[in-house]
Amino acid sequence: xxxxxxxxxxxxxxxxxxxxxxxxxxxxxxxxxxxxxxxxxxxxxxxxxxxxxxxxxxxxxxxxxxxxxxxxxxxxxxxxxxxxxxxxxxxxxxxxxxxxxxxxxxxxxxxxxxxxxxxxxxxxxxxxxxxxxxxxxxxxxxxxxxxxxxxxxxxxxxxxxxxxxxxxxxxxxxxxxxxxxxxxxxxxxxxxxxxxxxxxxxxxxxxxxxxxxxxxxxxxxxxxxxxxxxxxxxxxxxxxxxxxxxxxxxxxxxxxxxxxxxxxxxxxxxxxxxxxxxxxxxxxxxxxxxxxxxxxxxxxxxxxxxxxxxxxxxxxxxxxxxxxxxxxxxxxxxxxxxxxxxxxxxxxxxxxxxxxxxxxxxxxxxxxxxxxxxxxxxxxxxxxxxxxxxxxxxxxxxxxxxxxxxxxxxxxxxxxxxxxxxxxxxxxxxxxxxxxxxxxxxxxxxxxxxxxxxxxxxxxxxxxxxxxxxxxxxxxxxxxxxxxxxxxxxxxxxxxxxxxxxxxxxxxxxxxxxxxxxxxxxxx
Ligand code: NAD
Numbered sequence: 186x187x188x189x190x191x192x193x194x195x196x197x198x199x200x201x202x203x204x205x206x207x208x209x210x211x212x213x214x215x216x217x218x219x220x221x222x223x224x225x226x227x228x229x230x231x232x233x234x235x236x237x238x239x240x241x242x243x244x245x246x247x248x249x250x251x252x253x254x255x256x257x258x259x260x261x262x263x264x265x266x267x268x269x270x271x272x273x274x275x276x277x278x279x280x281x282x283x284x285x286x287x288x289x290x291x292x293x294x295x296x297x298x299x300x301x302x303x304x305x306x307x308x309x310x311x312x313x314x315x316x317x318x319x320x321x322x323x324x325x326x327x328x329x330x331x332x333x334x335x336x337x338x339x340x341x342x343x344x345x346x347x348x349x350x351x352x353x354x355x356x357x358x359x360x361x362x363x364x365x366x367x368x369x370x371x372x373x374x375x376x377x378x379x380x381x382x383x384x385x386x387x388x389x390x391x392x393x394x395x396x397x398x399x400x401x402x403x404x405x406x407x408x409x410x411x412x413x414x415x416x417x418x419x420x421x422x423x424x425x426x427x428x429x430x431x432x433x434x435x436x437x438x439x440x441x442x443x444x445x446x447x448x449x450x451x452x453x454x455x456x457x458x459x460x461x462x463x464x465x466x467x468x469x470x471x472x473x474x475x476x477x478x479x480x481x482x483x484x485x486x487x488x489x490x491x492x493x494x495x496x497x498x499x500x501x502x503x504x505x506x507x508x509x510x511x512x513x514x515x516x517x518x519x520x521x522x523x524x525x526x527x528x529x530x531x532x533x534x535x536x537x538x539x540x541x542x543x544x545x546x547x548x549x550x551x552x553x554x555x556x557x558x559x560x561x562x563x564x565x566x567x568x569x570x571x572x573x574x575x576x577x578x579x580x581x582x583x584x585x586x587x588x589x590x591x592x593x594x595x596x597x598x599x600x601x602x603x604x605x606x607x608x609x610x611x612x613x614x615x616x617x618x619x620x621x622x623x624x625x626x627x628x629x630x631x632x633x634x635x636x637x638x639x640x641x642x643x644x645x646x647x648x649x650x651x652x653x654x655x656x657x658x659x660x661x662x663x664x665x666x667x668x669x670x671x672x673x674x675x676x677x678x679x680x681x682x683x684x685x686x687x688x689x690x691x692x693x694x695x696x697x698x699x700x701x702x703x704x705x706x707x708x709x
Contacts, residue, residue, distance in 0.1 A: 197357040197386055202268040202502045202539045203492040211360050214383040219352070219392035222381045226323040226350035227397065229378035234320050234348035238297045241346050242290050248342075248373035249286040252279065259334065259365060261494070266359050267333050268501040268539070269456045270493040277456070278334040281621050285339040285639070288623035293346045296644050302652065307684060308665065311658045318648035320348035321423075325398035327390045327413075329405045330504055331459045331561075333359030335620075336427075338366050340402050340638055341380065345370070347647040350379045354393045356405075357386040358504055394422070402646070403427065404461075407559075407584075407632045414635075425636030425646050427628060429559040430461045430587030433580040434616060435602065436477060437573065437593040438470035444614075445592040446480035452590070452616035453565035454488060454500050454543045459508070461633075462588050462610075462617045466556055467567045468576050474569040478547050481565055482527035485543040490533055502539035503562060509539055512562030516544060519555040519566065524548050529563070551582060559585070577605045586630035590616040607631065664702050667709040676702040 199208040214222070233241070252259065260274035269277075302314030324344040328337040337353055344351045355363030360382075367382045383389055387409070394401060394416050403413050404427040417424045434452065436445045452464040469477045493501035503509045509532065516530055529544030541563055549556055549566040556566060570576040580589055588610040591599040599613035609629040610619045619625050620639075628637040636646055679698025686692045 197360065197384065199266055199359070199361050200505075201265050202504050203494070203537055205538055208266060209361055211384045213385040214389050214392075216388075216392040216395075219354075219383050219385075219389060220396050222352050222383050223323055223325070223393070223396040223398055225378040226352050226381060229376055230320070230322055230348075230350035233345075233350060233376065233379045238294050238346070238348070241348065242293055244370075244374040245286050245290055245342060245346055248370055248375075249283055249290070251369050251373055252283060252286070255369070256283075259369075262365055263334050263362055264493040264501070266361050267330060268493050268504060270498050270501055271496060273455060274334075274493070277620070278332060281335040281623075282338040282342075284621070284623045285335075286342055288640070289342050289346045289644070292641065293644065296641060297347065297648070299653075308680065311656055311661070313655050313657060315653040315655070317651045317653055318347070319651055321399035321647065321649055322349060323398050324349045324351050324647065325393045325396070325401045326351055326353045327393060327401065327403045327405065328353065328355050328363070330356035330358035331456060331461070333362040334366060336404050337363055339623075339643070340404075341366070341370070343638070343643050344402070344647045345375060345380065347644060349399075349647055351381070352393060352396070352398065353380070353382050354385065354390050355382065357384075357389075360384045391416075398422070400424070400646075402636075402638065404638075410634065425628075425638065426634040427461070427636075427638060428587075428632060428634040429561075429585060430463070430629065430633055431465045431557070431559055431583050431585040432462055432588045432590070432608075432616070433466045433468060433583070433606070434464040435570075435576045435580060435589070435591045435606075436467065436469040436473060437576070437591065437595075437598065437602075438472050439594045439598075440470075440473065440592040441594060442473055442477050442480055446477055446484060448590075448592065448614075448616060449477075449481055449565060449567075450484045450488070450543075454485065454563045455617065457500050457503050457541070458512075458563040459504060459561050460617060462620055463561070464565065464590070464616050465560055466580075466583075467565055468570050468579050469567055470576075471569045471571050474567070478527060478545065478567050481567065482545045485545050485565065486528045488543050490540055490542065491536055500543055500563060502537060503541055505539060508561060509541055512541055512560055512564060515553075515555045515558070515560045515562070516546070516564060519546055519549055519553045522550070522553050524553065524555070524566070551579070557583070573602060577602060581605075581607045584632040587633035588612065588616070588619065588629070590614075609633065609637075662708050664705060664708075668705065668707045670707070673702070673705060676705070 263274040300316040410426045410428040488499040491498040527545040529542035533540035546566040589608040593599040603611035626637040626642040627639040679695040682695025
């Protein structure tokens, strides 16, 4: 059991990161309460599954309508609790979830339907094969604070529509948003025991991993993901791990500098750089390096930093002081080792406790933390390269492999390079926005995780595959059963020739030799 987490004592607090205002205090769910929640979920799940997929789809449809009606209110709540500008909350959280619901409404029925498995093995021809997709039972979901609505919602919708019950442990920093998600789903018709939220910190997460859940979908840091994987391995608990990223952006020599620099600035600073898909490393062809870096610095300096509730703001606060200190440490390490700060590189204490100026760094190297570890803050480090091969090597020189982007006027060249980058997603001429494509699988390679969420692959993670094999001739003993002997061996050699010999002649001789097997005597 993972035990290396010091629990907060009794209570956790939801705080507005822009103002420091305490939004609400919560009692931490104890281990006993988490175990009891999972037991209730087990008891409630069969009836939810028994409703059938069409009914569950209707509930999702109702949820979608309720969310649509309250879109702005929910976006405001996300901004108050997580700090991002309201329009980002609307686009990257509410809209993503509305579209994910649309995707599940449109695709779940066909996906969950039994599927015939035609086969070619002649000796098995009396069998009909069927694939059935069955819910795991209870899915545990542990989610982070940076997308406090869209991450737990997309995973929860997929789990529910497939017939599972869910016990969700949201980040201790964004409990209010998770409770609002649950309230919408309950109102839409999901029974309370089929979706439960257990409020708490890492200790609550540990309790959930150790409870009798049937699968865990975890989104968070690599360090926590590793600890969870160890605990899960001990009892072979299946897990999906959506972990951190250090996404590279490759700007090729034919890229449009104005477009690519605007893309870099948005993808590095949206959500104050606190996105798993943020551009965290930028590699630019030497011939564009100076104008591109200058354009990024100029555009970064134009961004308006402040409270996300103000519609004129581009970049909100970091989530808390700890996150801010992490960003400062990365920038300081880069500075000490020779990086040049083109803009930013300072706290914006004039705005409040958790603000940091959008920062562009030049002359960075792979020896610096800023190019190796996830920064999760508003920093864009830029490094030059000479050849496409070198750019690919730099992109792949990382423990992470969540996503990447290639920027070029030549799409074919971009796509060819994209195939050589080790990542779960590579975008050509855009970054981050793949999260808004509900059909696209989301997930990483290397330390960025295991498994996928979103799209059909995300649904696939929520079901167990069963192969249902039904023999059409119940009154007949199978030819391969006992009663072996010389003649049976010869017949079977003939049968193998019939199926796999290259020449027609040998196949025909094999057919004649094996024909007798149908009348084989002496079967036990
Ligand atoms: P975190 O790992 O600190 O916490 C994530 C969740 O795990 C929280 O709910 C937390 O309470 C819980 N937790 C902490 N310790 C635990 C333990 N020992 N056992 C079980 N649960 C535990 O991550 P965070 O700071 O909340 O989120 C930021 C990280 O998440 C970044 O690394 C980011 O890249 C990553 N992330 C990844 C994706 C993705 O889809 N790949 C998406 C968003 C965020």
